[in-house]
Amino acid sequence: MKALSTAHLSIGYGEKIIASEVSLALQPGQLICLLGQNGVGKSTLLRTLSGTQTPLSGEVMIGEEKLSNMDRKDLAKQIGIITTDKIGMSNMSVRELVALGRFPYTNWIGKESTEDKRKIQESIDLCKINYIEHAKLGTLSDGQFQKAMVARALAQDTDFILMDEPTAHLDIVNRIDMFGLFAAIKSKTQKAILVSTHELDLSLQFADQLWLMDFNSAIVSGDPASLIQSGAITKIFHHEEYEIDLSNAKSMIRRKK
Numbered sequence: 086m087k088a089l090s091t092a093h094l095s096i097g098y099g100e101k102i103i104a105s106e107v108s109l110a111l112q113p114g115q116l117i118c119l120l121g122q123n124g125v126g127k128s129t130l131l132r133t134l135s136g137t138q139t140p141l142s143g144e145v146m147i148g149e150e151k152l153s154n155m156d157r158k159d160l161a162k163q164i165g166i167i168t169t170d171k172i173g174m175s176n177m178s179v180r181e182l183v184a185l186g187r188f189p190y191t192n193w194i195g196k197e198s199t200e201d202k203r204k205i206q207e208s209i210d211l212c213k214i215n216y217i218e219h220a221k222l223g224t225l226s227d228g229q230f231q232k233a234m235v236a237r238a239l240a241q242d243t244d245f246i247l248m249d250e251p252t253a254h255l256d257i258v259n260r261i262d263m264f265g266l267f268a269a270i271k272s273k274t275q276k277a278i279l280v281s282t283h284e285l286d287l288s289l290q291f292a293d294q295l296w297l298m299d300f301n302s303a304i305v306s307g308d309p310a311s312l313i314q315s316g317a318i319t320k321i322f323h324h325e326e327y328e329i330d331l332s333n334a335k336s337m338i339r340r341k342k
């Protein structure tokens with residue numbers, strides 16, 4: 086499996102540059118959390134890495150191949166993206182949503198092959214949503230819906246899964262559950278997962294690497310322990326009156342004995 090990487094990448098909108106000279110790589114089997122304050126550009130970076138937004142300059146690549154040279158269907162076989170957009174298909178069942186992940190593989194009639202059926206079932210099993218397989222999307226809780234969206238991305242069977250704030254609106258139990266799911270997917274499938282999130286404590290606990298975005302600064306990457314030690318994390322969440330105490334951050338959540 087190849088890496089998703091960037092070279093001399095600038096991201097933004099027209100004259101508005103959000104980040105430039107971005108040099109990052111997402112490797113197979115890695116769970117990376119992208120952290121930063123509201124409005125710093127996390128969604129913009131995720132969209133650009135997924136090929137849904139055009140870079141201002143520079144390139145995003147899979148191995149040696151430029152995303153800009155790939156057609157949409159090939160790209161959809163390599164990168165899956167889950168955004169916070171609520172899809173307006175409340176009458177669709179969970180299984181039907183997951184099956185949508187197979188769209189880059191199905192033929193023009195859209196008929197499911199044995200392989201499609203197997204991938205759909207595997208994804209539903211891994212996300213442990215069998216009990217709501219036939220439920221309509223409109224009847225799901227936010228947590229159930231998010232898991233169904235992850236299952237859809239899994240069914241798409243891409244090497245890279247990018248997620249934009251997948252735990253927004255979830256309670257603490259479901260947030261832990263989601264991050265546990267990402268870790269399980271990573272270990273079982275060796276897929277590369279990039280999650281944009283505001284969950285600092287869970288990111289420190291579960292991520293192999295963090296990418297830290299700050300205004301008017303280069304994106305900093307590294308493993309959680311070294312970024313705590315270097316002060317890089319407290320720097321991006323600076324506040325005039327408060328400071329983040331990370332001395333116990335990694336021990337907030339513990340696996341039960």
Ligand SMILES: Nc1ncnc2c1ncn2[C@@H]1O[C@H](COP(=O)(O)OP(=O)(O)OP(=O)(O)O)[C@@H](O)[C@H]1O
Pocket residue numbers: 098101103121122123124125126127128129130
């Ligand atoms: N379509 C757009 N056109 C112009 N500017 C935009 C557009 N979308 C976002 N922006 C701006 O780009 C900047 C980065 O936005 P982005 O949504 O990437 O931030 P974010 O880090 O994901 O924020 P949050 O944590 O609040 O979701 C913001 O200043 C935002 O206003």
